[in-house]
Amino acid sequence: MSFSKRNLTELRQISDKRAQLFAKLNVNNLEDLLFFFPRAYQDMSKTTPLHLVVDGETTTIKAKIAKTPTLQRRGKLSWIKTALTDGATVISAIWFNQPWLMQKLQPDNIFYFYGKIQNQGRSFSIQNPQIMTEQEYSDNKIQAIYPLTKGLTQNLIRSAVKQTIDLYDNYLYDPIPDEIRKKAKLSTLEFALEKIHLPNNQQECLIARERLAFEELFLIRVALYLLKKKRVEDAKAYSLLIEDTVKNEQIIEQMNQLRANLPFELTNAQVMAVNDLLNDLKKSNPMNRLLQGDVGSGKTLVAAFAIAYVKFCGGQSLFMAPTSILAKQHYQTLKDFFAEYPFEIRLLTGQTKSKVRAEILESTANGKIELIVGTHAVLEQDLKFENLVLTITDEQHRFGVKQRAVLGETDNKGYTPHRLVISATPIPRTLGLILYGDLDLTLMRELPKGRKKIQTYTATSQDETRIYTLMRKAVERNEQVYVVCPLIEDSDELDDVDSVESVYKQLSQNIFPDLNIGLLHGSLKPDQKHKVMQDFLDNEINIIVSTTVIEVGVDNPQATFMLIRNAERFGLAQLHQLRGRIGRSDLDSICILQSDTKDELALTRLRTLCKNDDGFALAEEDLRLRGPGDFFGTKQHGLPQFKLVNLYEDQELMNSVDKFFKEIIRDDPNLRKVENRNIVKAIKQRYPELLSGMIL
Ligand code: ADP
Numbered sequence: 001m002s003f004s005k006r007n008l009t010e011l012r013q014i015s016d017k018r019a020q021l022f023a024k025l026n027v028n029n030l031e032d033l034l035f036f037f038p039r040a041y042q043d044m045s046k047t048t049p050l051h052l053v054v055d056g057e058t059t060t061i062k063a064k065i066a067k068t069p070t071l072q073r074r075g076k077l078s079w080i081k082t083a084l085t086d087g088a089t090v091i092s093a094i095w096f097n098q099p100w101l102m103q104k105l106q107p108d109n110i111f112y113f114y115g116k117i118q119n120q121g122r123s124f125s126i127q128n129p130q131i132m133t134e135q136e137y138s139d140n141k142i143q144a145i146y147p148l149t150k151g152l153t154q155n156l157i158r159s160a161v162k163q164t165i166d167l168y169d170n171y172l173y174d175p176i177p178d179e180i181r182k183k184a185k186l187s188t189l190e191f192a193l194e195k196i197h198l199p200n201n202q203q204e205c206l207i208a209r210e211r212l213a214f215e216e217l218f219l220i221r222v223a224l225y226l227l228k229k230k231r232v233e234d235a236k237a238y239s240l241l242i243e244d245t246v247k248n249e250q251i252i253e254q255m256n257q258l259r260a261n262l263p264f265e266l267t268n269a270q271v272m273a274v275n276d277l278l279n280d281l282k283k284s285n286p287m288n289r290l291l292q293g294d295v296g297s298g299k300t301l302v303a304a305f306a307i308a309y310v311k312f313c314g315g316q317s318l319f320m321a322p323t324s325i326l327a328k329q330h331y332q333t334l335k336d337f338f339a340e341y342p343f344e345i346r347l348l349t350g351q352t353k354s355k356v357r358a359e360i361l362e363s364t365a366n367g368k369i370e371l372i373v374g375t376h377a378v379l380e381q382d383l384k385f386e387n388l389v390l391t392i393t394d395e396q397h398r399f400g401v402k403q404r405a406v407l408g409e410t411d412n413k414g415y416t417p418h419r420l421v422i423s424a425t426p427i428p429r430t431l432g433l434i435l436y437g438d439l440d441l442t443l444m445r446e447l448p449k450g451r452k453k454i455q456t457y458t459a460t461s462q463d464e465t466r467i468y469t470l471m472r473k474a475v476e477r478n479e480q481v482y483v484v485c486p487l488i489e490d491s492d493e494l495d496d497v498d499s500v501e502s503v504y505k506q507l508s509q510n511i512f513p514d515l516n517i518g519l520l521h522g523s524l525k526p527d528q529k530h531k532v533m534q535d536f537l538d539n540e541i542n543i544i545v546s547t548t549v550i551e552v553g554v555d556n557p558q559a560t561f562m563l564i565r566n567a568e569r570f571g572l573a574q575l576h577q578l579r580g581r582i583g584r585s586d587l588d589s590i591c592i593l594q595s596d597t598k599d600e601l602a603l604t605r606l607r608t609l610c611k612n613d614d615g616f617a618l619a620e621e622d623l624r625l626r627g628p629g630d631f632f633g634t635k636q637h638g639l640p641q642f643k644l645v646n647l648y649e650d651q652e653l654m655n656s657v658d659k660f661f662k663e664i665i666r667d668d669p670n671l672r673k674v675e676n677r678n679i680v681k682a683i684k685q686r687y688p689e690l691l692s693g694m695i696l
Pocket residue numbers: 264265266267270293294295296297298299300301424448449553555557584
């Protein structure tokens with residue numbers, strides 16, 4: 001019978017009460033327990049000859065009890081002392097507060113001892129070692145260490161897992177097709193499930209992990225593929241392929257005109273990206289594309305050309321931004337872009353007055369409004385379109401996979417809109433396969449001509465006077481300044497971390513009383529935020545003191561100086577995003593990373609940023625520096641939490657998964673072949689949340 005229907009209470013030592021503790025670890029039945037993988041292992045397999053033991057090392061020794069142990073007590077404390085030998089060398093051994101061991105420690109008996117070695121003058125001792133017979137040792141050389149919760153112990157979990165494995169009758173089908181499994185040199189599922197818990201040696205442990213991590217990635221890769229496929233195949237989109245040659249000529253002419261009106265040349269990357277989008281728009285299955293480009297590469301403009309094409313073909317578009325500041329800015333940019341055309345563009349955010357909103361909803365439903373720019377708050381509203389052809393989501397990394405799916409459902413007359421998502425978060429390719437496996441990708445790795453490298457420097461609080469001098473000079477050149485702080489208000493716990501409020505006070509009252517200083521953070525009322533931002537864009541504010549709310553998308557080409565306080569508190573990619581707010585014109589820009597940290601890793605991060613300005617290279621570097629973590633926010637991306645896979649360390653595995661995945665779908669794009677059927681079954685069973693709403 002399926003383990004998923006069998007309760008833990010059928011195991012020895014597992015009462016209802018204990019079962020409830022397991023539930024806290026998300027283990028609700030025997031199958032969960034089978035897939036409750038160790039977080040680490042205690043490896044006792046390495047043995048050291050006595051004459052080679054090293055101070056401080058934890059190791060296993062095989063030795064004979066060399067003399068009758070002594071037990072001493074003082075109050076509640078007790079300790080046992082004896083000597084151990086392998087015939088040539090003698091070391092001492094000591095156990096605290098385990099008087100019952102006296103029975104076991106019979107002289108001349110040989111045991112394995114696992115513990116920490118300490119140097120005591122000219123001899124060594126081993127502290128509190130675990131004692132094992134030959135048999136015990138060979139059974140437990142490597143022991144799994146599980147995540148715990150209060151009330152459960154390692155031994156209890158180990159025993160429950162062991163019993164489960166003994167009961168396991170291999171009822172689970174193997175989701176990985178045999179042929180692939182062999183080519184990828186992976187073990188069977190049965191072997192892996194046993195050995196991940198009860199390995200006899202390191203090798204088995206690695207084999208088991210590799211197999212199960214492969215499976216984890218593989219199933220998610222396939223799931224994302226199916227999501228994408230379903231969207232593309234089952235859905236019909238407006239195809240903007242214009243058959244009428246006269247009309248087509250006319251539209252091309254209008255597009256060229258828009259391009260000619262620009263005060264600058266498009267970059268090659270922009271031209272190629274626009275082509276990708278127009279090609280997609282001409283298809284009758286929906287576009288599902290990610291436009292990824294470094295900060296400042298001009299992604300908004302690319303989107304604007306797609307919107308233009310849709311408009312000239314008579315369709316509606318929806319443009320969504322993660323913040324209302326950004327929505328407002330895009331609204332302005334697009335209005336300017338289309339200034340010479342009659343074009344109904346409206347802004348719709350949470351702040352839109354209800355009367356205005358009602359009017360917008362009506363005019364959108366009857367097709368009068370051609371473009372809505374808004375925050376994702378618009379999603380919650382009863383927004384209906386006459387013929388919605390294109391949806392665009394800016395700064396994709398703020399939305400999750402699930403939200404991505406929802407956006408596509410904005411239905412109109414059975415047509416699914418083409419969907420473009422935009423992201424400035426560069427992610428290494430392998431990560432992209434997983435995070436964005438359901439999207440086609442257009443990469444822009446080129447900045448507009450004439451952009452100067454942003455001079456980036458590190459500084460400490462000692463340099464403040466000099467920094468303020470530079471800031472004043474920038475303002476005197478009629479340029480503007482960002483000052484970024486990690487906190488909104490001062491905090492008792494983080495007392496050496498700057499807040500926008502205190503820095504704002506300091507700058508406006510003491511340092512620059514003659515200048516206009518603005519304050520911006522997420523807790524301000526939306527109206528206040530917009531006013532500050534507008535004043536900043538209008539150069540009414542010289543210096544804006546802000547939290548990371550300006551991180552995404554804000555575009556003020558006159559801003560050329562950025563000071564980031566407590567820079568150590570930000571990640572590399574985030575700092576790069578922040579820095580991307582300046583250097584948005586042909587003016588020279590300076591970014592100062594101020595930090596008093598002594599932490600080497602943080603300093604390396606800051607120095608890396610000074611040397612490097614390519615977001616993709618920085619993302620790779622970040623990966624290398626940071627190692628494990630949730631920096632790219634797999635949670636935010638709406639992906640399931642991986643049990644075994646580490647997106648940072650398992651890049652090679654990801655490449656291998658991708659290779660075999662492609663092999664399979666080349667042959668059997670719908671995964672209908674007998675040997676592939678278990679894949680879909682396993683996805684449904686293990687990742688129901690990812691596929692909720694999907695009919696497979
Ligand atoms: P991002 O890719 O970071 O979203 P934006 O779309 O905000 O970048 O563009 C950054 C700035 O560069 C804007 O002020 C925009 O007008 C300008 N820009 C866009 N394309 C070009 C270009 N080809 N040449 C010069 N400036 C450009």
